[in-house]
Amino acid sequence: MKVTLNRSAFLEELATVQRAISGKTTIPILTGVKIKLTENGLTLTGSNADISIETFLSVNDEKANMLIESTGSIVLQARFFNDIIRKLPEDTLTLELGDNQQVIISSGKALFNVNGLNADNYPHLPVINQDQAFKLPARILNKLVNETVFAVSLQENRPILTGLHMILKDNQLLAVATDSHRLSQRVISVEGENQDFDVVIPGKSLQELSKTIKDEEELVSISMMDNQVLFKTENTLFYSRLLEGNYPDTNRLIPTSFNTEITFSVPELLSAIDRASLLSHEGRNNIVRLKIDSENVMIYGNSPEIGNVEEKLSYLSVTGDPIEISFNPDYMKDSLKSFGPIDIKINFISPIRPFTLQPADGDVDFIQLITPVRTN
Amino acid sequence: MKVTLNRSAFLEELATVQRAISGKTTIPILTGVKIKLTENGLTLTGSNADISIETFLSVNDEKANMLIESTGSIVLQARFFNDIIRKLPEDTLTLELGDNQQVIISSGKALFNVNGLNADNYPHLPVINQDQAFKLPARILNKLVNETVFAVSLQENRPILTGLHMILKDNQLLAVATDSHRLSQRVISVEGENQDFDVVIPGKSLQELSKTIKDEEELVSISMMDNQVLFKTENTLFYSRLLEGNYPDTNRLIPTSFNTEITFSVPELLSAIDRASLLSHEGRNNIVRLKIDSENVMIYGNSPEIGNVEEKLSYLSVTGDPIEISFNPDYMKDSLKSFGPIDIKINFISPIRPFTLQPADGDVDFIQLITPVRTN
Known part of the structure; x- marks a missing residue:
């Protein structure tokens, strides 16, 4: 095995497969990156218990400027290998198996x-x-993931909730995540002749996926078997294990009738919540209080030791009953960030029932749920 | 106490005094920032066991746009206060003591x-x-600190070595630091009628000082008393305690005759040492080996588990005996970085005697010493 190639092009591939490589694995060879050289180009592989990533750098790739003298393969310690390549003195390097x-x-x-x-x-x-690959532009896949995956559970006591539930049925793709305190569900329409599926993909895998597939113009082919899913682009294969078990029926959790509706611009609400949470983070309960009455819409935060904060909120419209409701501001911040800088409507039933957040533009099928905190 | 002022101007002052504020102090009030409002402007103070910083924002400062309605003073929790100010919604804020x-x-x-x-x-x-303040441009003071302070000891077993020894005598200002493995000494000439001094200033204080005095055009007035030193610029007072005890006589450590001299360009040598240290960091001893003979100048690094590295070094000139010497590459990297991108000469006596590094330009009185590692 001997190859000479451009250092930056090689580093880029290395960085991609390194996302799958952990220093903490119990299988020593998995701390390494596998390098395989054929007449067609260079394949790199990284893997851990959850995901595996394989990239391919073609001998025809101009910026790689690759000269293959002989083929072969080897596994090298990923951590050192990356540091070494990064610090080499010239733009070109040669790898040779001795x-x-x-x-x-x-x-x-x-x-x-x-x-x-x-x-x-x-x-x-x-x-x-x-053969049955389902195709989605990377831009749409990444957006779907980012709109929902933040709501997966980080606790291992109900492992199934650490995953994103993805269902394709009749060309409607639904993604839903919940940690039982909040929920985010997004539905999009897709085209083509697609086979239905119903899988739960680990949230962490999807977060790595959306960092791995950076070129949003690419088309991603998604293929599944019993316990694995493969996301494939032109030069990258991204495998993840699937979570086993039944995902709870989340549909019944989403309320459909409400007593109060208010519309906000996300950036304005987000910065006010951010300020209110400065003090709530120091309090015992980490809650902020929203109060909607006939005169004002106010947000309150409080820490017995530090002090308190109140702010009169700007809103676009409000209808229905007055309400006073307390919630975890961090859930609200995550939710607002996932909407981006749009207008949203928030619907309340009562201070003790979950409330929903949705884009004010009713054509977008995107709903979030946050459970309030009961106070006395 | 009531004042309205520009948020960015206030934040800048807060950030400066915050350098002196630690969350870990045993004196609760020192976790706060002191705010004092007079008719002339706003004074902020932060302090810990080692340093105190006081800044002054004048009512005449245009960018502060300050409106003072009543004077007074208060101490506020620094951590929250900064976060609150940073996240306020408008460019202007009002502080009022209730x-x-x-x-x-x-x-x-x-x-x-x-x-x-x-x-x-x-x-x-x-x-x-x-009255007896010694004046130095901030640019020169910061450079002097950065050229030497990296070599102070981080170990508390000989506290005096955690400081920078500064001596002014006959308008020659000498700064020297050593952790007993390496040493850095810089001498500059100063002007004016100055009173001699001989003090040891904690290295950490000086590192904070050079971050605090960012405007390199300012003139710094340095005043001392028994156990304190004050660095003063137009709007900032920076106090540090002095270290007590006798600093060792470092002058006798610096050799004056050598058997080998080699001249390098710092950036080239630094990047080669950096590569060699990649593997030495994994070895038991963290050493690299330099070999100068009649044909080549080579650097070697080695880790039994990972592998080894060798590189033929580019140099500008070499004279004297061949030598093979081992040293800690991290000391060498610190030293080279402190020189900046110039040419330096390295002088050796033998593989077991400290070697010196100096600017190739003999007019600059700046010398560093590194003790080699004895190998078998």
Whole structure:
């Protein structure tokens, strides 16, 4: 195995597969990056218990400027390898497999001799039938993930809630996440002849996915089998395990009739909540209080030690009953951020029932739920 | 006490005094910032066991746009206060002292009520006679500090070595720091009629000082008394305690005759040392090896587990005996960084004697010493 190529192009591939590599794995070879050189180009692989990422750099890629002298494969310690490549003196580097699984990395006058591991011992990635792939532009997939994944549970006591529930049925793609205190659900219409599915994908995997697929113009092919999902773009394969078990029926949680409706501009509400939460974070309960009456809409935050804050909120419209309701401002902030700088409506039933947040533009099928905190 | 002023101008002052405020103090009032309003302007004070910083914002400062309605003083929790000011909605804010040491902070429609502490209980800063002040441009003071302070000891077993030794004698200002493994000494000539001094200033204080005095065009007045030093600019007072005890005589440590001299360009040597240290950091000893012989100048780094690196170094000139010497690459990196992108000469006596680094330009009185690591 011997190849000479552009350092920046190589570093970019390395950074991608490194997302899947953890220093804490119990399988030593998985702390490494697998490098495989064929006549067609260079394949890099990184993997951990949850996800695996494989990238391909083609010999025809102009910016890689690749000269392949001989093929082969090896596994190198990811952490050092990345540091070494990053600090090499020239724009070009040469990788050469020598004796005893040693790799010679050279660039300018710098010469590294690094111990590798036999690539034959690297685990095989799952084989997934890609005939029935469901295709989605990266831009739409990333948006769907970012609108919902923040609401997955971070607690392992109900593992199924650490995942995003994704259902495709009759070309309606639904994504929903809940940690049982709040919920975010987004539905989009898709085109083409697609086979229905119903899976739960770990939230962490999807967060890595949306960092991995940065080119939003790409088309992502999504293929599934029993316990794995594959997201594929032109040069990247992203595998994630699926979560097993039944996801709770979230549909019944979403209320449909309300007593109060108020419309806000998200950036204005967000900065007011942010201010109110400065003091609530120091209080025992971390709650802020919203009060809607016939005269004003007010937000209150309080910390017995530090002091208190109140602010008269700007809103676009309000209808229905007066209400006074307390909630965790961090849930509200997460929710508002996921909407982006739009107008939203918030609907309340009572101070003890979950309230909903939705885009004011009724054509967008996107709803969030936050459970209030009962106070005396 | 009531004042309305520009938020950014106020935040800048707050950030400066906050450098002296620690959340970990055993004196509760020192977790606060003292605010004092007179007819002339606003004074802020922050303090900890080592340093105190006082800033003054004049009522005549145009960008502060200050309107003073009544004078007074209060101490507010620094951490919250800063967060609150930073997140206020408008460009202008009003501070007003109400009943029970409560301060009302208002901006736009946001209204904070924050508990304060009586400013009479805030410790007094030292009174220092400023008649004999020694004056130095901030640019020169900061450079002197940055060229030497990295070499102070971080270990508390010899407290005196955690300070920078500064001596003014016959208008020669000498600064020297050593942690007993390496040493950095800089001498500059100053002008005017100055009284001699010989003090040891905590390294940490000086690092904060050079972050505090950012305007390099300012003139710094330095005044001392038994156990305190004051650095004063137009609107900022920076106090530091002095270290007590005798600083060791470092002059005798600096060798004057050598057997090998080599000249390098700092940026080239630094990047090669950086590469060699990638592997040495994983080794048991963290050493790299430099080998100068009649043919080549080579650097070697090694980690039994990961591999090894070698690089033929570019140099400007070399004279004297061949030598092979091992040293801690981190000391070398710190040293090289402090020189900046110039040419330096390194002089060796033998593999077991400290070697010196100096600017190749002999007019600059700046010398560093690194003790090698003995290997078998």
